[in-house]
Amino acid sequence: MTITITAFERSPDGGKGLARDTRVRWALEEVGQPYEVRLVSFGAMKEPAHLALHPFGQIPTYEEGDLALFETGSIVFHIAERQAGLLPDDANARARAITWMFAALNTVEPPILELVTARLLEGDKPWREERLPLVEARVRSRLKQLSARLGDSDWLDGAFSAGDLMMVSVLLRLRSSGILDEFPNLAAYVARGEARPAYKRAFAAQWAINAGTPPTG
């Protein structure tokens, strides 16, 4: 059955791979699942046809026959549950890998999104300079805990899993801030993720669409 995902017609990051379709592409590449992509403009994302697929007017979405999903975490989990390669077979190890997916999205990503918001959406506000260090401190606090847990392991819990895919994807958003490099084991962890052939194919696929478009953020 054909799988179709949506992606930005023109990604705001100009092809850095930070748009969330890259996470879904990466998961599909890890399990060896071919897919098609439908590009959506910013205008079309807020129109009824796309809102029927994604109530918050975002990308990516996932369509497979009668099934339509939104929300990156859910899509990656759906892929991971149906095909081998992203979740361990052992029940307890599987539950822990899912835990890291949620931790990436609900514990580590929110302060990182706050930092992105502080820089972009509130970058012209008078409080920018005084407030940024507070937001960065909240990011560092989480990274310090994550770094302590990872230690010198390659991945968060045994073999590479959907939990690592999501955590690496979330941490990638920090690279331009320089904060990631303050935690060498996390920087090396992200680099290990980027070195995976499946990630490289996912990155290249979004780059082929977005290369040369000037970033807006």
Added chain:
Amino acid sequence: MTITITAFERSPDGGKGLARDTRVRWALEEVGQPYEVRLVSFGAMKEPAHLALHPFGQIPTYEEGDLALFETGSIVFHIAERQAGLLPDDANARARAITWMFAALNTVEPPILELVTARLLEGDKPWREERLPLVEARVRSRLKQLSARLGDSDWLDGAFSAGDLMMVSVLLRLRSSGILDEFPNLAAYVARGEARPAYKRAFAAQWAINAGTPPTG
């Protein structure tokens, strides 16, 4: 096998049920699963014994024999996957219910957390008054989309599911702001959640611990 969760020895909300153990208690009550609770002080949450269970030093955690989990989304999903009552049997409906869990935690909760942060952690900053409307506008933007999708349905996708449990729990954090009441169908949705016997038992269980402790936030 005995299930043990952790909760605040003294919840910062003084018993309003907003601490995240309430979400796990609610899930356990929905499926009729007895559980034990170990209370943890703020100091103990940052010590090695608790950090071994929860790398970010938070509550709740979940222990069941050899299995130890953290992260509310993951714990609720684990409960929902193993016992009937929180996920539909139909594969597509199940995937959509999981989608709403992730949407609650990664799309709706982050702007709500930003609002909580703006009020509490940055409540004494000079930018408070000018910045709060911006943060509130981001919350309203998401709620408007959620309200449009819910329409006049009782729940987000057919019967009550773990997706509704999580969405109602996330929206409850907004009640004191008054913003929830600007969207009557969402306010009624949250009230439907609170009216469920399982929610009432979960709320009462945390209230029995926290009642009378002055809220710190």
